[in-house]
Amino acid sequence: MRVQACGVCHTDLHYREGGINDEFPFLLGHEAAGIVEAVGAGVEELAEGDFVVLNWRAVCGVCRACRRGRPWYCFDTRNASRPMTLEDGTELSPALGIGAFTERTLVHSGQCTKVDPAARPAVAGLLGCGVMAGIGAAVNTGEVGRGESVAVIGCGGVGAGAVAGARLAGATRIIAVDVDPKKLDWAVDFGATDTVNAAETDPVEAIRALTGGNGADVVVEAVGRPETYKQAFYARDLAGRLVLVGVPTPDMRLELPLLDVFARGGALKSSWYGDCLPTRDFPELVDLYLQGRLPLEKFVTEEIGLDHVEEAFAKMERGEVLRSVVVL
Structure with a gap:
């Protein structure tokens, strides 16, 4: 996937500081939207050129939660089978199985949810984590x-x-x-x-x-x-x-x-991830945004380049931003 925009989330900061695990080096970034550039063998639901929002709940469809009709509690969410690496072959640990502070990233097809391409990537990508968690906490869980x-x-x-x-x-x-x-x-x-x-x-x-x-x-x-x-x-x-x-x-x-x-x-x-089902919730929320009924754009405090992520972390800790969004 070619990353067009990725939000700077507090979870990325937790990763950076070792608050999630110690599987360094990390590839941070997970609130992302962009364009599918290539698909692997057997992928039928996506095609080159699709505009997608990434999610970290790629439901398996066969675990006990999925079989009970509660896929938002999936116990075996899927990630890419091949790791991203540095040029010397060092494997990277992608934040929440995504890793999108980069021009291109490799993800499982189930981590990609197609939405209306009329949405701005800097806005749509925020559904990938924090914004969806909050909306879903009220709508789905509450x-x-x-x-x-x-x-x-x-x-x-x-x-x-x-x-x-x-x-x-x-x-x-x-x-x-x-x-x-x-x-x-x-x-x-x-x-x-x-x-x-x-x-x-x-x-x-x-x-x-x-x-x-x-x-x-x-x-x-x-x-x-x-x-x-x-x-x-x-x-x-x-x-x-x-x-x-x-x-x-x-x-x-x-x-x-x-x-x-x-x-x-x-x-x-x-509420885990707002008890969301990305394939159900992301397209609906993007449609509501495009209809003017959900002000997703107000979450974007600033748009920055990839080299300003550290500054964004500092602003986040000081409570100065709702979301800084990296635009590539």
């Missing part, structure tokens, strides 16, 4: 319904996606929670009706006050920390749904009174 209330704790790229997803699903009150005023402003751009600065007020009490004293029907936790998870847990209405899409680190531990887990009812869910 099953937000029309007229419901939603709170999103943490409004970076994934949280902003959850806000956009809640709006798309017809939520009438969407409460964005963060400690950074800039991120709260971003959330408003994606459809938040209310904002709560958690550095200045108790977010649980603020969410309850905005929902008639009850709490939100759905709370999306997009931070991945025990303290924000507890806030999300208690900010739900009785029988409300909590969706964890923020990624915790291995050392984190959570303690909750078991009686509260029992008494409050509802559902506590984790």
Whole structure:
């Protein structure tokens, strides 16, 4: 595949810092869109010239999740059988099985999802990870319904996606929670009706006050920390749904009174990649973007060259960007 654009995702930073594994050297980049340049033997669903978005959930179709009709939980997602290498033959470890900070990359055919070529690559590629994770957390995992209330704790790229997803699903009150005023402003751009600065007020009490004293029907936790998870847990209405899409680190531990887990009812869910099915969700979301119903372009804070990725990582850590996108 010839890469046209690739977002700079926090997962790439985790790889660079050894937070995923130590299988160096890595080929980073995974939120990518581009053009199929060649296909291998037996590939029938793709052809040279197809415009595709890459995904890291290439479902196998035969594992127990796929057989149960839940391919978004596939336990055996597929990657290219041949590795990318340096000129001296050193094998590279591609981020999430993709590796797209390069002019051309080699992927499994199942990692390519055809979408409408009218979409800009810098926009469409972001569905490959963080934006899809956020939208899917609200729409697929949280099953937000029309007229419901939603709170999103943490409004970076994934949280902003959850806000956009809640709006798309017809939520009438969407409460964005963060400690950074800039991120709260971003959330408003994606459809938040209310904002709560958690550095200045108790977010649980603020969410309850905005929902008639009850709490939100759905709370999306997009931070991945025990303290924000507890806030999300208690900010739900009785029988409300909590969706964890923020990624915790291995050392984190959570303690909750078991009686509260029992008494409050509802559902506590984790969302992997927004529980998406790329072949179903990517084309639909691109179509909604082209119809003007989903503002995917607002996720693109800046477009950069490949030699500015390190600067993009620094901006990400400082909270200055939703997404920097490498354009080749």
